Amino acid sequence: MYTLICRSCNRPCDDIAATACPHDGGILKVVYETPEIPVDPALPGIWRYAACLPLDHHSNIVSLGEGGTPLLSSAHLGAAQGLEDLHFKNEALNPTGSYKDRIATVSMSQLVEQGLEIWVTTSSGNAGASTAAYGVRAGVDGYLFTLERAPRAKIAQIIAYGPTLRSVRGLGYEPAVEDATWANCLELCRSRGWMMMVTACSFSPLGMEGAKTIAFEICESLGGEAPDVVYVPVGGGGLLTMIWKGFQEWRDAGYISSLPRMVSVQALGCDAVTQSWNAGRRTLQGVDDCASMVSGIILTNPPDGDLVLEALRESDGWATSVGDDDTYLAQAELANQEGLFVEPAAAITWGAIKADRQSGKLNGDEKVVAVLTGIGFKDSAAVQRMTDHVDLPLIEARGILTVDQ
Numbered sequence: 001m002y003t004l005i006c007r008s009c010n011r012p013c014d015d016i017a018a019t020a021c022p023h024d025g026g027i028l029k030v031v032y033e034t035p036e037i038p039v040d041p042a043l044p045g046i047w048r049y050a051a052c053l054p055l056d057h058h059s060n061i062v063s064l065g066e067g068g069t070p071l072l073s074s075a076h077l078g079a080a081q082g083l084e085d086l087h088f089k090n091e092a093l094n095p096t097g098s099y100k101d102r103i104a105t106v107s108m109s110q111l112v113e114q115g116l117e118i119w120v121t122t123s124s125g126n127a128g129a130s131t132a133a134y135g136v137r138a139g140v141d142g143y144l145f146t147l148e149r150a151p152r153a154k155i156a157q158i159i160a161y162g163p164t165l166r167s168v169r170g171l172g173y174e175p176a177v178e179d180a181t182w183a184n185c186l187e188l189c190r191s192r193g194w195m196m197m198v199t200a201c202s203f204s205p206l207g208m209e210g211a212k213t214i215a216f217e218i219c220e221s222l223g224g225e226a227p228d229v230v231y232v233p234v235g236g237g238g239l240l241t242m243i244w245k246g247f248q249e250w251r252d253a254g255y256i257s258s259l260p261r262m263v264s265v266q267a268l269g270c271d272a273v274t275q276s277w278n279a280g281r282r283t284l285q286g287v288d289d290c291a292s293m294v295s296g297i298i299l300t301n302p303p304d305g306d307l308v309l310e311a312l313r314e315s316d317g318w319a320t321s322v323g324d325d326d327t328y329l330a331q332a333e334l335a336n337q338e339g340l341f342v343e344p345a346a347a348i349t350w351g352a353i354k355a356d357r358q359s360g361k362l363n364g365d366e367k368v369v370a371v372l373t374g375i376g377f378k379d380s381a382a383v384q385r386m387t388d389h390v391d392l393p394l395i396e397a398r399g400i401l402t403v404d405q
């Protein structure tokens with residue numbers, strides 16, 4: 001049993017299809033009747049935690065087997081930076097290659113439960129691929145509005161699933177277009193009776209609940225302990241917000257006794273959260289333009305930015321920004337020293353950990369987790385950048401015998 005309450009005025013919201021508080025427009029949050037979280041391994045994907053996910057009937061579950069991703073202890077990189085206890089949560093192993101599948105499974109199951117037939121979302125790529133894939137699984141159609149400069153590989157994956165796709169001029173680098181896009185998607189859904197599936201707490205409070213299961217799994221993988229510090233890439237901010245909620249719920253369920261410090265990681269040149277945090281602001285101030293190319297996390301005005309700032313305050317965390325070149329270097333290091341092929345928007349967490357280690361923010365003895373959000377294939381331009389300089393010599397078959405000489 002779950003209910004929606006407003007994060008601002010604390011009043012309950014009876015309309016489960018609401019995207020914001022009807023009284024003051026505040027962001028809604030899902031609360032559950034009991035703090036207990038019995039785990040049911042018989043249910044698919046993240047639905048093993050169905051007791052604290054918003055759905056009334058298991059028969060409405062739309063799953064592709066998301067979640068259950070590995071938490072890997074660092075093989076080489078951590079030791080090289082004097083980090084004794086570094087782990088990577090590899091979300092690239094989800095069905096469409098990113099953590100967004102955890103959200104899509106909840107959103108699409110809700111769509112089925114509410115008897116709706118069309119979904120609408122905006123996406124720079126990963127959420128779009130997830131939503132489209134889960135829409136196929138549920139047998140429903142959808143409309144997807146993407147950035148003007150979204151990477152072609154991400155778009156190709158979306159096209160493969162077959163939704164109606166439109167690229168919006170200026171979306172991704174003009175704040176006014178971001179606002180207009182979200183307002184118009186809301187209006188479209190309101191007037192047609194369709195479901196808004198933008199992956200932000202400020203638009204999809206129910207669906208976003210899926211992302212918190214990352215926290216549950218991290219604690220389970222660590223043998224019932226919470227990490228000390230968790231690094232999360234911040235684009236819209238919903239992921240960090242929900243992982244923080246997950247740790248709190250896992251603690252309230254009695255599974256862990258401490259909570260981690262949360263670290264927001266953004267791309268230098270498009271880092272509204274870092275700038276607002278460093279300025280001591282309680283509410284987010286967006287940035288005017290975007291000077292980063294790290295697809296997936298470059299939003300000038302993150303819709304859940306206030307919630308990220310709140311999570312950083314509550315968890316005694318902080319915010320770190322990483323330049324694009326350091327992010328691409330981090331991506332290469334994860335691949336060639338850890339065997340982890342992730343996209344730049346994921347690798348940026350490793351870039352931030354290195355920066356924080358070098359600045360002394362990390363002592364080295366903390367139990368640190370980096371959330372690697374998506375797989376390397378997602379950003380083909382970045383893969384090209386990483387590999388273009390490498391020659392591929394052509395040899396005769398007999399040359400195989402002397403390859404080591």
Ligand SMILES: [Zn+2]
Nearest residue numbers: 006009021026
């Ligand atoms: Zn309210």
